[in-house]
Amino acid sequence: MFRALLGKALKQQRALVAAGIGTGALFALGLALTIGGVYGSGPVSAETAIGSALPLILGLGVWPLWALLAFSQAFTADRASGTESFLLDRPVPPRRLFAARCGAALTAWSAVAAATLGLAWFLARAVYGVSTESWPLLVATGGLLSALAACGTLLAAALGAVSLAAALLGLMLGLGALAAAVQLLRSQLVLFEAIGWFSLWPIALGVLSFPLAAWVAFTRGEPGGRGRAQRAALVTGVALLVIAGVLVAVTPSLIRLAMGGAPSTWQVEFAPGGRSAVLNGWRHLWVVDPDSGSARRFIPPWSHFLGWREDGTMFAVATRATRLGGESRRERIAFYDAEGRRAAPDIAFARDEIQLFGIGTGGLWAGDEIFFVTAEDSEQGALWRARPGETRGRVAAAHLPPLTRPLQVTRDGMLYLVSYRRREHRGKATQPALEADAELLRFDPGTGKLARLGTIPRGRVLHSGLAPSGRYWLVDDGGREAARIVVRNLATGDELEHRFEGEAVLEWEWLADDRLAVMVEQRGVARLLLAGPGGGSQEELGSWPARPNWGRLQASGDGSMLLVRDHATRGARVFHLADARWTEIPPPRGLKVEATAERAPVLWSWAGAKTLVVPGAQGPLLIDVDAPERVRTIAF
């Protein structure tokens, strides 16, 4: 029976196949005429006419059109000519009929595609000898467009409504084009950009739901046709809902997956006190619960982290996110609480305030306000202040020196900034010279006054640091060339040189009480020393064999402990300043170890008052200093 149905359907396609092949041949003939200049405004090259135009016309024009015609013929011609009841009135299984119609349409289209492609290939290779290297892409595109046309036609036949099917197909095509464009052009649309090429799959499945809808419509229910359109609409509607659901449901999972796959690329911004943390990716921010390791909330993209408030209850981001997930041209400051919920209305800025330059790299909280610098790299930079609950940001200090960046907020609430001054240049050169000076600035949030505190050579900025009290400025650490440190008293301007026994200063860190922890290398031994800012006796806390790329020193948030990290396979150690004891932290299982394991430093850091964080293979690992054997993973 199937053969009879297929044979009958194929016979009905004969004229269409002949017309398709004839159309392709006519196009080929027409283009061949342009080569000799017989037709058209002038001779056209064979490469252009046969090598490029002909496959384009076939793949993007003739084939999709014939797919549409072939499937229309198969599924609507009998109905249109009033002969459908011949089959309906007989014991013909609807599924076989559906399959035969699909088979006939596919065969007819294939015949047209193969014949026209064969003719084009013959002309290109045998007659004109032009390249066909670019054809596979066009052939694939033509096949894809033909499949879309076939799917849309099937849905139209089932719904009995061409316009609705065309609208649905257009919706799918639009979504697919959007998803592809987002990936190809690296444009910024939250959903598709976030889940990557995967976004094309649900859309493709959406298109494939069209023939499924047609199959359900034509093979189920009353043969007379009642309910056919409703069945097709139901299947399509369910499919669209599933697609939307899948897109919404998988997006967070895929983002987590991406994060889990590359945890080291994420900066963990722990709240002071460690109650919460922000995973800071390129344009994705997640609020996570360090205790359970679970994700709390996803912060809309086009946001970059500015900083936690000192009490750890709120953080600020600079954002361009719109409500629909797109990117606005205007930047705002948004505030979130430790759970990732909105904590205050956004603070917007007028277009001419910061739009031209954008918010800088980071913000610093001083009391209840966050400060940030706009136009860091411009001559017209400004220090801004924003207070949660207000609707407008305010300029704290205008006309900052060029290349000014926030540095630190000291214990007395003063805001320090550093300006990378540059020498005068003619013309538009703006990059600072290495020999230029860096200037330390202090802003008093209470009085709004900006004070200039002195300069150091720009090249030393990375080797400088401000004491927590704001009274001392370490301006020179020897640059690993000498075991000495120079500390400047900012009140008097006096500089004091600390000299240590050894060859170089490996690391140093200000402690809460303005003492300095200094790691000095001496004949292959790394010695950890404590020194007062004003000089005096030095206290040795411990010593170990010196290794290249020694880890850094980091004081805990409350200043009670000092982290000394070691190489990947050696773990870390924590010094308790109050009772002068050490806690050894062994390397946890699941530590992310690079190929150069022995020499690679591990990015240990504080994640709370008594918690350390270290990158793990499956995500950041959290370790309690009081119970180092307890290792928790932040699960994405």
Next chain:
Amino acid sequence: MTAPVIEFREVTRSFGGVGGIGRRTVALDRFSLAIEAGEVVALVGRNGAGKTTALRLANGVLWPDSGTVRVLGLDPAANGLAVRERVALLSEESALYPWMTVGEILRFGAALAPRWDPRRAGEFVERLALDPRAKIRTLSRGTKAKVALALAVGARPEILLLDDPTAGLDPLVRREVLEGILAAIHDEGGAVVYASHLIHDLERVADRVVYLDAGRIRLEGSLDALRRRVRRLAAVFASDPPDLPHFPGLLDQRADGRTLVVTVEEREDGALAELSRRLQGLGATHVTIEELGLEEILVAALRHPAGPEETSHV
């Protein structure tokens, strides 16, 4: 008593309107009918009375809104393929592919009919003088009807559903087709349901007549019983005739000068005599009783507006 080969029980089917939206047209309204094997049943009624709907419900192409349909013991909605293997539907405008030849369409029909009998089909092709090489599009309407008949009987149906297949054909072709149908059904001992407006054709072949109006049966019975039970009374009055008060089985009454012509179905013995007495009581000077042909009976029934539950089984 054998089980009916076709049985409709309280079947309702309507068209139009989806989910309560839009106007719905009721084609069959609590329609009940049982047809025995070997019977030829005529379905008559105006256009839109529900005849075609009933046939398509029996074929399983349409499904009922409510009620049950059984054909050869099967539910056509659930077992449509099995039913259509044993039932053939022949319609007025038989949907034949115009681009096929007679031979091609017979071969195609054969491929779709599991019980196809080539010998029988060949006999009909010969009997109806069909040219296998002729294109369908070149055939006259009558010849197309013959092709459709050959296709139908070639499938060896146990039940033949005819939806006015001879409408518009000349008397000679009609006779040929009807004889073919009768021969086929005689051979198989099956049932025929014949929906038509051609009363004379029906009178020749039908055992029973079912008159449908607005989706309901108005009149049903064997031809003999209808002819026997339905009578026309002509009552002559001295002046203009009065209206006849309600009388059980009254199908039609109309005044023709001083004569009141009444068509009535005799539902009980002695009803005609009772009606005659009533007419005389109303002043009729002379009452005559006439027998009627089927067409006259149906025309009378057609004129009489049916009450909501009014059905006559004769």
